[in-house]
Amino acid sequence: MEARRYGPNIIVTGTPGCGKSSTCELLKDELKGYKYYNISDFAKDNDCFEGYDEGRKSHIVDEDKLLDKLEPLLRQGNSIIDWHVNDVFPERLIDLVVVLRCDNSNLYARLNARGYHDSKIEENLDAEIMGVVKQDAVESYEPHIVVELQSDTKEDIVSNVARIVTWEKMWLEQHPDGVTNEYQGPHSDDEDGEDSE
Numbered sequence: 001m002e003a004r005r006y007g008p009n010i011i012v013t014g015t016p017g018c019g020k021s022s023t024c025e026l027l028k029d030e031l032k033g034y035k036y037y038n039i040s041d042f043a044k045d046n047d048c049f050e051g052y053d054e055g056r057k058s059h060i061v062d063e064d065k066l067l068d069k070l071e072p073l074l075r076q077g078n079s080i081i082d083w084h085v086n087d088v089f090p091e092r093l094i095d096l097v098v099v100l101r102c103d104n105s106n107l108y109a110r111l112n113a114r115g116y117h118d119s120k121i122e123e124n125l126d127a128e129i130m131g132v133v134k135q136d137a138v139e140s141y142e143p144h145i146v147v148e149l150q151s152d153t154k155e156d157i158v159s160n161v162a163r164i165v166t167w168e169k170m171w172l173e174q175h176p177d178g179v180t181n182e183y184q185g186p187h188s189d190d191e192d193g194e195d196s197e
């Protein structure tokens, strides 16, 4: 498996309905050659479900099996990951975590338009108000790689994607030799795995 990646892995996350897929649709057009992983689809296509949550009306993902399938792909770099769950990926393989946020009235309208039943709408609205997805991200990754972007309007999508594209260009400039895919242990402060000065 690849020891280094020469393009970043980017997670686009957020409460269901906040705009992950809409944002990724535009982002993958702007980031040429990137592979896009909608994890709900990826889990289904790779037989990574381990059950069904009747209460939430959603599949339960076998995270170990998911990562077994996904890690070799993420080690190649240049990945866009679209999922409302963000705290299951190995920190050493993630370069940017974009947490999309959405105003509650907008989120209600979107989820209602999808025909979600009231309990599922309420659960997601509560999660968005509490900032659950953001909290998961800041607890799982270095704070400086977690970016919170508002996603209420179509203009927001365009400006958010532009910011991510700018970040990606800067990342490539700053990492001409890529970065290591390997775990560097708790005390290495050099993400490239080179001996620090």
Ligand SMILES: Nc1ncnc2c1ncn2[C@@H]1O[C@H](COP(=O)(O)OP(=O)(O)OP(=O)(O)O)[C@@H](O)[C@H]1O
Residues within 6 Å of the ligand: 014, 015, 016, 017, 018, 019, 020, 021, 022, 023, 084, 110, 151, 152, 153, 154, 155, 156, 157
């Ligand atoms: N920034 C935005 N401005 C206006 N409408 C938006 C925005 N983001 C998403 N939408 C609309 O909200 C709905 C849900 O968007 P989308 O499917 O991208 O959300 P999601 O976060 O991927 O949801 P899920 O996690 O359930 O797949 C879509 O109808 C989309 O057009």
